[in-house]
Amino acid sequence: MEISKILSAVDHTLLSVDAVWPQVETVCADAVRYGCASVCIAPGFVAQAADYLHGQLPICTVIGFPNGYATTAAKCFETEDALKNGAQEIDMVIQVGWAKEGRYDRVLEEIRAVKAVCGPNILKVIVETCLLTEEEKIALCQVVSDSGAEFIKTSTGFAGGGATREDVSLFAKHIAPRVKIKAAGGIAALTDAEDFLRLGAARLGTSRIVREIKNRESSTMQHN
Numbered sequence: 130m131e132i133s134k135i136l137s138a139v140d141h142t143l144l145s146v147d148a149v150w151p152q153v154e155t156v157c158a159d160a161v162r163y164g165c166a167s168v169c170i171a172p173g174f175v176a177q178a179a180d181y182l183h184g185q186l187p188i189c190t191v192i193g194f195p196n197g198y199a200t201t202a203a204k205c206f207e208t209e210d211a212l213k214n215g216a217q218e219i220d221m222v223i224q225v226g227w228a229k230e231g232r233y234d235r236v237l238e239e240i241r242a243v244k245a246v247c248g249p250n251i252l253k254v255i256v257e258t259c260l261l262t263e264e265e266k267i268a269l270c271q272v273v274s275d276s277g278a279e280f281i282k283t284s285t286g287f288a289g290g291g292a293t294r295e296d297v298s299l300f301a302k303h304i305a306p307r308v309k310i311k312a313a314g315g316i317a318a319l320t321d322a323e324d325f326l327r328l329g330a331a332r333l334g335t336s337r338i339v340r341e342i343k344n345r346e347s348s349t350m351q352h353n
Contacts, residue, residue, distance in 0.1 A: 130323045132342065133164060138326060140189050140218075140311070140334045142169040144286075150174065154181060159339050161185050166332055167218055172211050179215025189218035189253075192243065195287035197222030197257070201239045208246045218251040219243070220282060220311075220334075225257050228265050233272050240276035253280035253311050253332070259290025266296065267303050274305035280332065284314035291315030294328055301329030 141160035143153055153174045160168040161182070169189040170178055178188050192207045193199045199207075208219050221243050227235045244252050254276065256269045273281040281304055283292040291314020300310045312325040313334025322338050 130326065132319070135319060135322045135326065135333075135338065136163045136165055136342070138331060138333050139163075139165045139322070139338050140167045140169040140313075140332055141165040141339050142313075142334050142336045144169065144171055144191060144194070148174075150177060153178060156336070157182055157186070159343070163339050163342060165339065169218075169220065169334060172207060172214070172216075175211055175216050176214040187217040187251075188215055189220060189251075190216045191255075191285075192219055192221040193224075194220070194222050194255075195285040197224050197255070198226065201242050204239065204243055205246050208243050212247070212250060216250075218253065219247055220253040220255055222255045222257065222285060223269070225260055228256070228261065228269060233268055236269070237272045237276055240273065240278055244277045251280065252278040253282045254278045255282040255285055255313075257285060257288050258283045258293070258296045259288055263299065266299055270300060270303035274308050278308070280309045280311045282311040282313055282332075282334065284334075286314035286334070292325060292330075294324055297325055297328045297330050 143156045153170055157168050157178055167187040167189040172190045175190050190211045193204045223236050240254055254273045283296050292312035297312050309331035310329055311332035312330040316322055316333055316335035317337050322333050
């Protein structure tokens, strides 16, 4: 698979708690340079990133992140604020506890509420697969399929586990055809990225793919 094809699926991500603007700026510049799908950053940096990027690349941000247990009203406000600040894509975390209780109607209602605020902007729904049983993952595929969201996303990367090949394959079997899959968390190398895309992912949430390409370029330059 061509590297450019892999990079075009990457949401180049920086969500570390101690991130500072110069790091965010570098991530934005690299995402543009390497032809990434978007840059995924914390809400507090969205307005600054929008000023910096001037529309060169979609800005993705996270809502209810990373634990998902904010109220629906809070998530809707966060979404509205993020869009006003210049975000074009929203990655929201579900209330995992509702899924564990089997209250899928509540999960669906919340996703629909956030999607209503998003309007035509892309909504990706993070279900946190490392905390779910297979039965719960399948049920959430149905919920997200019914919600109007554009993507189901595996993980925040903050709950002790990330994307697995098994989960992406499971999603590909059970998600509606119009809903795409984003794999995120633990995508460490180009070989991982290629595997996830072949299994059915359309987006990859990772910082390490661009870093690997940059390291390769640096190594090549040193050897020349």
